[in-house]
Amino acid sequence: MPEPDNTFAAANGLLHRRVFLKTGVAAVGLLTAQVAAGTRDPWMKEPGAALGESGAPSDHESHVVRTGIGSQPGTTGSGASRTPLEFLDGIVTPSRLHFERHHSGIPDIDPARHRLVIHGLVDRPLSFDVESLDRYPRASRIQFLECSGNSGSATAPVAAADATCSSIHGLVSGSEWGGVPLAVLLDEAGVKPKASWVVAGGADAAMMSRSIPLAKIMDDAIVALYQNGERLRPANGYPMRLFLPGWEGNASVKWLRSLTVTDQPAMTKDETSKYSDLMHDGKAKLFTFPMGVKSVITSPSPGLAMAGSGVYQISGIAWSGAGSVRRVEVSADGGNTWAESALDAHVLPKSLTRFRSAWRWDGKPAVIMSRAIDETGAVQPTRVAALAGLANFYHHNGMQAWQVGADGGVTNVYV
Amino acid sequence: MPEPDNTFAAANGLLHRRVFLKTGVAAVGLLTAQVAAGTRDPWMKEPGAALGESGAPSDHESHVVRTGIGSQPGTTGSGASRTPLEFLDGIVTPSRLHFERHHSGIPDIDPARHRLVIHGLVDRPLSFDVESLDRYPRASRIQFLECSGNSGSATAPVAAADATCSSIHGLVSGSEWGGVPLAVLLDEAGVKPKASWVVAGGADAAMMSRSIPLAKIMDDAIVALYQNGERLRPANGYPMRLFLPGWEGNASVKWLRSLTVTDQPAMTKDETSKYSDLMHDGKAKLFTFPMGVKSVITSPSPGLAMAGSGVYQISGIAWSGAGSVRRVEVSADGGNTWAESALDAHVLPKSLTRFRSAWRWDGKPAVIMSRAIDETGAVQPTRVAALAGLANFYHHNGMQAWQVGADGGVTNVYV
Numbered sequence: 080m081p082e083p084d085n086t087f088a089a090a091n092g093l094l095h096r097r098v099f100l101k102t103g104v105a106a107v108g109l110l111t112a113q114v115a116a117g118t119r120d121p122w123m124k125e126p127g128a129a130l131g132e133s134g135a136p137s138d139h140e141s142h143v144v145r146t147g148i149g150s151q152p153g154t155t156g157s158g159a160s161r162t163p164l165e166f167l168d169g170i171v172t173p174s175r176l177h178f179e180r181h182h183s184g185i186p187d188i189d190p191a192r193h194r195l196v197i198h199g200l201v202d203r204p205l206s207f208d209v210e211s212l213d214r215y216p217r218a219s220r221i222q223f224l225e226c227s228g229n230s231g232s233a234t235a236p237v238a239a240a241d242a243t244c245s246s247i248h249g250l251v252s253g254s255e256w257g258g259v260p261l262a263v264l265l266d267e268a269g270v271k272p273k274a275s276w277v278v279a280g281g282a283d284a285a286m287m288s289r290s291i292p293l294a295k296i297m298d299d300a301i302v303a304l305y306q307n308g309e310r311l312r313p314a315n316g317y318p319m320r321l322f323l324p325g326w327e328g329n330a331s332v333k334w335l336r337s338l339t340v341t342d343q344p345a346m347t348k349d350e351t352s353k354y355s356d357l358m359h360d361g362k363a364k365l366f367t368f369p370m371g372v373k374s375v376i377t378s379p380s381p382g383l384a385m386a387g388s389g390v391y392q393i394s395g396i397a398w399s400g401a402g403s404v405r406r407v408e409v410s411a412d413g414g415n416t417w418a419e420s421a422l423d424a425h426v427l428p429k430s431l432t433r434f435r436s437a438w439r440w441d442g443k444p445a446v447i448m449s450r451a452i453d454e455t456g457a458v459q460p461t462r463v464a465a466l467a468g469l470a471n472f473y474h475h476n477g478m479q480a481w482q483v484g485a486d487g488g489v490t491n492v493y494v
Numbered sequence: 495m496p497e498p499d500n501t502f503a504a505a506n507g508l509l510h511r512r513v514f515l516k517t518g519v520a521a522v523g524l525l526t527a528q529v530a531a532g533t534r535d536p537w538m539k540e541p542g543a544a545l546g547e548s549g550a551p552s553d554h555e556s557h558v559v560r561t562g563i564g565s566q567p568g569t570t571g572s573g574a575s576r577t578p579l580e581f582l583d584g585i586v587t588p589s590r591l592h593f594e595r596h597h598s599g600i601p602d603i604d605p606a607r608h609r610l611v612i613h614g615l616v617d618r619p620l621s622f623d624v625e626s627l628d629r630y631p632r633a634s635r636i637q638f639l640e641c642s643g644n645s646g647s648a649t650a651p652v653a654a655a656d657a658t659c660s661s662i663h664g665l666v667s668g669s670e671w672g673g674v675p676l677a678v679l680l681d682e683a684g685v686k687p688k689a690s691w692v693v694a695g696g697a698d699a700a701m702m703s704r705s706i707p708l709a710k711i712m713d714d715a716i717v718a719l720y721q722n723g724e725r726l727r728p729a730n731g732y733p734m735r736l737f738l739p740g741w742e743g744n745a746s747v748k749w750l751r752s753l754t755v756t757d758q759p760a761m762t763k764d765e766t767s768k769y770s771d772l773m774h775d776g777k778a779k780l781f782t783f784p785m786g787v788k789s790v791i792t793s794p795s796p797g798l799a800m801a802g803s804g805v806y807q808i809s810g811i812a813w814s815g816a817g818s819v820r821r822v823e824v825s826a827d828g829g830n831t832w833a834e835s836a837l838d839a840h841v842l843p844k845s846l847t848r849f850r851s852a853w854r855w856d857g858k859p860a861v862i863m864s865r866a867i868d869e870t871g872a873v874q875p876t877r878v879a880a881l882a883g884l885a886n887f888y889h890h891n892g893m894q895a896w897q898v899g900a901d902g903g904v905t906n907v908y909v
Contacts, residue, residue: 120607120751126699127599128728129570132559134590137732139605140725144547155544168672168720169634171586175549176724184542190554192535213793214806216850219584220839221636253723257583284541305583307722308668309591310555313543317552378628391629424635427840435631 088418091411091445094390094437095418142166145176146245156184157285159226161249164377164396170221170423170431172252174307179314180226180250182349183285186334190318193282195302199340202269209318212259212304219257219305220324222429223398225370226250227327227354231472233462233479242491244380248479251398253431256322257305261338262297270340278345279321279330280337289330289354290344291323295368299324302335325400325429326368327474329354357471364469370400371476372459374407374434374451385487388442393420396431399453403427406452407434413446413480413494414461420449428454440483446494448480462493503833506826506860509805509852510833557581560591561660571599572700574641576664579792579811585636585838585846587667589722594729595641595665597764598700601749605733608697610717614755617684624733627674627719634672634720635739637844638813640785641665642742642769646887648877648894657906659795663894666813668846671737672720676753677712685755693760694736694745695752704745704769705759706738710783714739717750740815740844741783742889744769772886779884785815786891787874789822789849789866800902803857808835811846814868818842821867822849828861828895828909829876835864843869855898861909863895877908 088095136143143166150158160179162172179185190209198204229250232239239246265277270293277296281287291300303311303322311317316333323331329349344350344366356364374397379385393411397404403426408417420434434449450459462477469475482492503510551558558581565573575594577587594600605624613619644665647654654661680692685708692711696702706715718726718737726732731748738746744764759765759781771779789812794800808826812819818841823832835849849864865874877892884890897907 120603120697122601122603123697123699123701126569127571127596127601129599130560130563130565130573130575130594130596131729132563132575134560134592134594134727134729136724137605137728138602139733143724145545145549148545148547150545154541156542158545160545160547166725167723168632169670169723171636171670171723173722173724174588177549179545179549181542181545184544186537186542187553188535188537190552210801214804216807216836216852217583217809218838219848221586255584255586282535282538284538286538307588308582308584308586309551309558309588310581312549313552314546314549317554386625389629392631394632421631423633425840425842433634437631 089410090416092439092441093409093411093418094439143176145179146243146249156181159250161245162252163245164249164375165244165380165383167377168394168433170253170396170425170433171307172254174254174309174312174315177252177254177315178226178250180328181283182287183283185313186283187313188282188318188334193318193336195319195335195338197264197268197338197340200271200274200342201340202271205264205268207264209304212302212319215259215263217257217259218301219255221253221255221427222324223251223253223431224328224331227329227370227473230475233477234466234472234475238491238493240490243382244375244377247491248375254306255308256301256303258301258303258322261300261302264302265296273342274340276341276344278339278341279332279335280339281332282334282336287332287349288345288347289332289350290347291330293340295323295326323368325370327354327370330368354473356469356473358468359470367474371474372399372401372451372453372457373397373476374449374459375479376447376449376481379483379489380481381489381491383489385440385483385489387487388440390437390439393436393438393447395434395449397434397449397451398431399451399457400429401457402429402454404432404451405454408450409436410448411438411445414448442485444485445483446480446492447483448478448494450478504825505831507854507856508824508826508833509854558591560594561658561664569599571596574665576660577667578660579664580659580795580798582792583809583848585668585811585840585848586722587669589669589727589730592667592669592730593641593665595743596698597702598698600728601698602728603697603733603749608733608751610734610750610753612679612683612753612755615686615689615757616755617686620679620683624719627717627734630674630678632672632674633716634670636668636670636842637739638666638668638846639743639746642744642785642888645890648892649881649887649890653906653908655905658797659790659792662906663790669721670723671716671718673716673718673737676715676717679717680711688757689755691756691759693754693756694747694750695754696747697749697751702747702764703760703762704747704765705762706745708755710738710741738783740785742769742785745783769888771884771888773883774885782889786889787814787816787866787868787872788812788891789864789874790894791862791864791896794898794904795896796904796906798904800855800898800904802902803855805852805854808851808853808862810849810864812849812864812866813846814866814872815844816872817844817869819847819866820869823865824851825863826853826860829863857900859900860898861895861907862898863893863909865893
């Protein structure tokens with residue numbers, strides 16, 4: 080039966096959500112339902128596995144691991160690993176799959192010996208161990224963390240044919256981060272009037288060090304102690320890290336050991352030799368902390384082949400360092416027409432937001448894309464527009480396009 | 495310096511949140527801040543561990559595991575394990591620590607062979623595998639799951655002196671659950687007018703089977719495929735389970751394989767021989783699904799000793815099967831006076847909600863308690879009031895009291 084024209088929310092098969100019904104996706108017409116219900120699969124015939132102290136994923140999901148593990152020559156711990164976005168759903172990333180970016184590996188810190196020192200332009204220099212921080216008021220929030228180098232490979236002149244969603248965009252993850260608001264600790268230390276920056280130092284061998292404006296520290300920064308309900312894991316800063324909601328991940332210094340209150344940035348190696356944004360005139364922007372508004376379709380995406388024409392869910396994540404995502408739009412014709420996507424119930428500030436659209440794929444080649452708009456009205460730029468300003472790969476938030484082939488394969492493409 | 499009277503929000507040291515500052519918890523007065531900042535702990539002297547496909551907690555946190563693993567005689571997989579609430583924070587429980595309750599162990603299901611059948615009083619019986627469900631619109635929400643037997647040990651006549659927060663209350667956890675709304679699937683099957691119940695069956699050897707009112711199925715029930723961003727784990731129903739927000743955990747049938755639409759409950763073994771509420775007159779209530787409004791202080795609690803008088807954070811979780819938590823109150827004098835507790839930012843319906851209060855402990859024995867009020871105005875009852883109605887241990891939501899001793903030890907107590 081032909082669809083009435085008002086079935087479609089945008090060109091090339093993007094459906095209104097209500098039209099998802101009567102899809103024919105299910106195998107309709109069982110011989111008899113009783114036959115199906117009467118079978119006994121082998122795992123129903125004997126008792127299953129034992130209870131345990133700590134659970135694990137199914138062996139059938141062993142392919143869902145961090146990807147693209149790359150380290151600098153001669154090292155094993157200096158580099159990055161990526162969240163397998165294409166296999167995940169929702170807005171929380173399992174801690175075991177949170178992306179990694181380390182500059183000298185993961186230190187094995189004894190929490191009983193670790194201290195955080197707050198000093199510099201304060202009335203009372205203070206030292207905290209985990210136990211003392213545990214007595215302070217905490218806050219927990221679900222927020223994203225994104226490496227400023229995420230999606231940097233999309234700035235290359237030619238679209239990598241073998242790229243996947245995680246290989247391009249897997250340096251972003253979402254977690255419930257819990258810890259002590261830094262405003263509380265700095266108020267206790269007593270910040271001197273001339274203070275305007277805080278230099279955060281890490282307890283890794285790289286001695287990661289970044290300068291953070293005092294205003295951010297007093298706004299919503301925390302010393303994070305918990306991630307997704309449990310203590311931070313070593314790869315994410317155990318036993319404590321700085322967490323700066325919405326800002327580039329590198330500034331949220333892991334294994335935090337010192338906060339030096341100053342009246343100027345320290346111009347550390349980590350904010351001058353890298354993590355600065357080269358412009359086309361040869362100058363570099365320093366301290367461009369907030370991550371821009373962004374989205375990416377995680378399904379379908381490369382590696383998740385389509386099984387013939389019919390109705391599919393298009394799903395992905397959107398986020399903005401400026402606050403909440405207001406709206407996400409999806410295109411199935413390479414950006415010519417757009418339909419509003421449905422957002423999951425929890426649209427939280429500076430968090431991943433899950434969007435979903437229904438798409439009736441006709442089996443012909445198509446280009447699917449998404450774009451996000453945040454609460455400030457900022458619109459995710461096209462790839463070309465995003466590249467116009469900067470000459471390096473940091474902070475790239477251009478739209479991602481996926482080419483769906485007639486065979487159902489999905490590949491990375493520029494439009 | 496003596497505190498002014500308006501410092502306190504309730505008797506026996508409960509503070510207004512703003513008074514948390516200037517606590518003296520930190521070790522003030524370092525010899526010099528430079529000395530502290532100049533030290534180099536051993537883990538700063540050489541590169542750390544390598545990047546990896548899947549992360550793990552710190553070895554220093556090996557005590558944070560599920561507790562109270564108890565199985566029926568002669569079995570290893572029929573029983574329960576508990577979430578270690580006292581070591582966790584926030585509202586999300588790591589999937590590895592989600593409580594377990596199985597009736598014949600954890601089946602090892604091959605997702606390629608597993609099917610969900612919807613049949614009975616429908617126009618079109620349907621069969622779904624994981625791949626076909628993946629094409630349907632999904633939704634994800636952060637919600638609690640609680641076994642109806644949770645806190646049952648608090649109905650015993652004498653308070654167990656060796657009980658912990660998790661041994662009494664650890665059959666509740668919070669997760670982001672993602673899956674396909676059942677209303678979509680049942681609409682596609684076409685529910686016949688006389689239908690009023692749905693009987694859900696599991697693919698475990700116990701063939702868990704529960705009757706669910708059709709109204710709940712069409713309201714907010716999902717076939718869950720994801721938990722905390724990744725595929726369900728085997729202990730929680732891989733590859734698919736029923737999830738009924740706010741209702742007793744047993745009804746959210748794991749390893750879901752059949753939904754039989756009927757015009758009456760099936761009166762299965764699992765809803766008659768157990769999971770029914772015995773009353774004092776010898777009759778039993780059937781189908782009391784929603785979990786009541788409830789809260790418990792997780793810190794301090796048994797096993798987390800207090801280190802002398804001073805300011806501490808009191809923190810815990812509150813939840814209600816009827817919707818959102820409106821308010822939590824904390825008492826430090828055994829329930830005579832109460833102070834409103836601060837709630838974390840995310841107060842979500844049918845989810846764990848984290849509450850926090852500041853308490854200046856004077857070092858003398860004290861009894862701390864919490865009580866929650868939900869959006870319907872329902873107030874968590876005292877233990878005695880909760881016991882007045884029922885004669886068995888299901889659905890106990892009475893207030894939990896902890897005795898803080900002069901030595902800083904914390905024990906389970908009835909008031």
